Amino acid sequence: MLMAEAHQAVAFPFLITNEGWDVNVDREVLKLVWRSGLRSWKRQFARFMNNVQNGVYPANLWSLWFFMSIVIIIHYSGYAVPGDLVGTILPCLPGTDLKWQLIGSVLAAVLLWLSVVYLIRYTLKLLFMYKGWMYEARGKSISTKTKAWMALVRLLSSFNRPKLFSLQGSIPKLPLPSLKGTMERYMQSIRPLVDDENYERIQKMATNFEKGIGPKLQRYLVLKSWWSTNYVADWWEEYVYLRAxxxxxxxxxxxxxxxxxxxxxxxxxxxxxxxxxxxxxxxxxxxxxxxxxxxxxxxxxxxxxxxxxxxxxxxxxxxxxxxxxxxxxxxxxxxxxxxxxxxxxxxxxxxxxxxxxxxxxxxxxxxxxxxxxxxxxxxxxxxxxxxxxxxxxxxxxxxxxxxxxxxxxxxxxxxxxxxxxxxxxxxxxxxxxxxxxxxxxxxxxxxxxxxxxxxxxxxxxxxxxxxxxxxxxxxxxxxxxxxxxxxxxxxxxxxxxxxxxxxxxxxxxxxxxxxxxxxxxxxxxxxxxxxxxxxxxxxxxLHVFAYRQYGKGFIKTCKVSPDAFIQMAIQLAYYRDAGKFSLTYEACMTRLYREGRTETVRPCTVESSSWVKAMENKNTAADERIKLLRIACERHQRNYLDAMCGKGVDRHLFCLYVVSKYLELESPFLQEVLNEPWRLSTSQSPLEQMGFEFKKYPECLGTGGGFGPVDDDGYGVSYIITGENTIFFHISNKKSSKLTDCHRFGKRLREVLNSMQDLFAIHTDTAQQFK
CATH class of the missing domain: 3.30.559.70 (Choline/Carnitine o-acyltransferase, domain 2)
Structure with missing residues (x-):
């Protein structure tokens, strides 16, 4: 039986006789082999054509034939092609008769066409470097500069429908922040986490680093940012993921x-x-x-x-x-x-x-x-x-x-x-x-x-x-x-x-x-x-729950970012849970840049801590609490946009640390930064990336997902805003920790969200919107 199956599995069963080789060709198997090879070649050809089309985006191949036709008509009409390209090319060809003039015209058309294509591509790349539009509110307050920029981007992108990877060549590289800017943002981020004595100690370490080996490490990063597509991506993948x-x-x-x-x-x-x-x-x-x-x-x-x-x-x-x-x-x-x-x-x-x-x-x-x-x-x-x-x-x-x-x-x-x-x-x-x-x-x-x-x-x-x-x-x-x-x-x-x-x-x-x-x-x-x-x-x-008191609909009436609103709720819930503030990780994407993945937003700020303390102070008026909340949300939103635009803190410091290890240079400051525990690790799940309108199919709204805690004494918190009236939370912790309890934290979070709604309900402006 096994021999029979083996014989059926080969395309060329053969028998040796005294009359020579007797070969039996199985045509059905040959057809399968032929079709398999054909599919493989079709795939390779399709990939080749995709690469060609991506390489010349935003133009398409039909525009090349148009260019050729125009150049040939101009040349044979007795006029010089711009730059007299045909006249420049002809002496390099074996002859000057009609055939070679045609070839020269075609070559000139290709050169002109490629020049226009790459001019548009690099113009788009320069335009995509502009990020001022992100910091401007939508609507009438958009500046004339941003309106002109948007019109130009749409004009240059309208020549051809992009494929999945068509725009990759026009996406800019992740910019390397200045060392001074990163150090300033870092010191701001830790201010609510440490007392005055520790803050002064870290400030001295930061100053010594900035005046000491910091500039040397930064110079190496500058070289890497020039040479590589993304100065973070490969090291982040290797050292954070693959070496773990x-x-x-x-x-x-x-x-x-x-x-x-x-x-x-x-x-x-x-x-x-x-x-x-x-x-x-x-x-x-x-x-x-x-x-x-x-x-x-x-x-x-x-x-x-x-x-x-x-x-x-x-x-x-x-x-x-x-x-x-x-x-x-x-x-x-x-x-x-x-x-x-x-x-x-x-x-x-x-x-x-x-x-x-x-x-x-x-x-x-x-x-x-x-x-x-x-x-x-x-x-x-x-x-x-x-x-x-x-x-x-x-x-x-x-x-x-x-x-x-x-x-x-x-x-x-x-x-x-x-x-x-x-x-x-x-x-x-x-x-x-x-x-x-x-x-x-x-x-x-x-x-x-x-x-x-x-x-x-x-x-x-x-x-x-x-x-x-x-x-x-x-x-x-x-x-x-x-x-x-x-x-x-x-x-x-x-x-x-x-x-x-x-x-x-x-x-x-x-x-x-x-x-x-x-x-x-x-x-x-x-x-x-x-x-x-x-x-x-x-x-x-693990504690998963749906908060159904309100969702995006109510938060928008509070005139703050929904993500910032929830992050502030998490800050207050953690403060009530732990009795102190904690270094908090929120992931944001950096895919506005080539090979971008994530950057860290640090939601625990001076502004957020001021609001939390005001909420814990019974003598603080509701108007003052709302004012501080909006200031905290504005700061969070600004930090979020900065992180998306490559002006975060953690990826830059991480890469400086990697360079220091390669150079075998010890930095007490970087050691301290990289060893700080992330007791709160948070992330928001996005929706409607496929253009799928969940409003038409509310039963299809997902509940997001979650992950384990980063620190042994910390929480992993994931959330997704599913529509106007629901927010799903996924909170994890390790049972071995005596400091954490995801169910207790979930209860705190629900109480905080309720109190934030009550806060706005007694505020005159917002209360009028709900009458």
Missing amino acids: RSPLMINSNFYGMDALARHPTKNQAARAASIINACFKFKRMVERQELKPLLIQNSIPLCSSQYERAFNTTRIPGLETDQIVHWKDSNHVVIYHRGRYYKVIVKTNKILNTREIQEQIQQILDDSYKPLPAEEKLGVLTAINRTEWAQIRRSFFNVGVNRNSLDAIEKAAFFVSLDDVPYVPNPEVPEQLNMYGKLLLHGNGYNRWFDKSINVCVSSNGKMGVNCEHSWGDAPIAIQIWEYMVWQEIENRFKENGDAVGEIETTPPPPSRLAWEIKPDVEMKIENAVENAQMLINNLD
């Missing part, structure tokens, strides 16, 4: 939840099929560059580089540093169910439809194979210390069936977990939401492959979520993919019985179960890893 040795589970990976009010089907196979199909379509849009680049105000582009590694990507463990490996294409996913791993082909000549993928997944659900205990818990190796995982991987997974199976997982487009438990997210039952978040963040420790860029998790009742590795990119990309899934599912992807829509047009390739050879010593390592992972899981506490 802690387990990815809880410490690095983050999760995202499904929409709570929407349950399109309870059929696990159908829902998983719908998600897989949508992800492959999104992946195809990225590969073909059909995805529209994100534009602020429909004009200013955000860097699209992170999309490239969203799929077909795995973080490979190393002894000292990990490596992000991305494959150009992948036609399969790997699905985990009840301890078994299956390779599932999703793209053949085309992407399989949802009904066909459902058929494949149902075969997995119906499979009666029982895995060995070590096989079932194999994924826990991705949840342990990175060096230990690298050693195990190098020793036991580099040959034979283990190598083949590991390749299948690591080269998959993404990883899918079919969980045996239901996700029952009822906002009115906090324990259910908390458990939902925990299941997505860590599962049982071994039913996720934490190294994969994206883990799609589908419960037994059809609810879903994602777990994402962090080094390849940031949460906004994952959220955009989720929004695309929702948009795809809106278009009636399920029948009344819960099955996916459509019919099985061609018999889909059956899932192939991955085989493993696990030796006794590896089994022991897996069992130890399970114990360690369980300790991490047991130590994590």
Whole structure:
């Protein structure tokens, strides 16, 4: 039987006889080989054409033919082309007859065309460097300068519809802040955190650094900023993510939840099929560059580089540093169910439809194979210390069936977990939401492959979520993919019985179960890893809740930024929880610059602390509290915009620290800065990146996601403003800490938000708006 299968698998079965070679050519297999090669060449040609079109954006190739026609007409009419280019080129050609004059005209047209193209591109790049528009309020107060700038940007961008990476060449580099400016902003940021004595001590250290080795380190950074596309990106990826040795589970990976009010089907196979199909379509849009680049105000582009590694990507463990490996294409996913791993082909000549993928997944659900205990818990190796995982991987997974199976997982487009438990997210039952978040963040420790860029998790009742590795990119990309899934599912992807829509047009390739050879010593390592992972899981506490008293609608009437409003609420809640202020991390994106990722906003400011103290002082009048709140929000918004524009504090100081280590120069100031604990780590989840209007489909609003605490004695706080009347919070902490309790902090936060509403309700101007 095995021999028969082997013979069927080859394209050229042959027999040696006394009459010579008898070769039997299997034409069907040859057709498959031919089609596979044809698809590969089509892909390469499409990528080549995309690169050409991106290289000449904002022009298109049709404009080249127009230029050629004009130049040829001008030349043969007896007039000189501007700059007499044809006359300059002709002496360099073998002849001057009509044929060579035509060739000279074509070359002149190409040169003129390229000159115009790159003039427009670099003009756009210069225009995109201007960030004054960000600091101006929208409406009538916009300056004439900004209006003229916006008109010019829109004019130069209107020649051609951009592809996903078309505008990359026009996005400016991240600017390097001045050393003096960063030092001033840093000292301002720590003022509310330390007493006078410590402030003077740090001030002296900062002054010594600024007058000492600081300028030398800055000069090296200046050289790096000239030479590299982004002076932060590569070092941030390597030293913050890839060199970290802690387990990815809880410490690095983050999760995202499904929409709570929407349950399109309870059929696990159908829902998983719908998600897989949508992800492959999104992946195809990225590969073909059909995805529209994100534009602020429909004009200013955000860097699209992170999309490239969203799929077909795995973080490979190393002894000292990990490596992000991305494959150009992948036609399969790997699905985990009840301890078994299956390779599932999703793209053949085309992407399989949802009904066909459902058929494949149902075969997995119906499979009666029982895995060995070590096989079932194999994924826990991705949840342990990175060096230990690298050693195990190098020793036991580099040959034979283990190598083949590991390749299948690591080269998959993404990883899918079919969980045996239901996700029952009822906002009115906090324990259910908390458990939902925990299941997505860590599962049982071994039913996720934490190294994969994206883990799609589908419960037994059809609810879903994602777990994402962090080094390849940031949460906004994952959220955009989720929004695309929702948009795809809106278009009636399920029948009344819960099955996916459509019919099985061609018999889909059956899932192939991955085989493993696990030796006794590896089994022991897996069992130890399970114990360690369980300790991490047991130590994590998570509180997820929906605040429904108000949302964006009320906050806007307070005439402050919604993000700043919530950050001030978090500051007051933490002060009431801990009795002091804390260094606070808020992530903001720097994708207005090439290869930009994030910068730190420091929400704890002199202004925010003044407002917090006023709220705690019963003798402070409501008008004064509101005044201080608006001042604090304005300061926060200014700091947020500064961080987005490359004038943050932390990335610059981080890079100075890296240079000092390379030069083997010790800096007490940088040591102090880099060792400061982030007791509050916060982040806001964005919405409507796909142009999907949630107002039309409020049931599709997501609940955001969350992450683990950065500090052992700190909180991880994520929030998403879902519409006019709801804010979702995800708060995490470690149970081992005697200082933190996410449930207590959540209670404080709700009380603060209520008191802020009451504050404005008694204020005359705002009260009138609610009568």
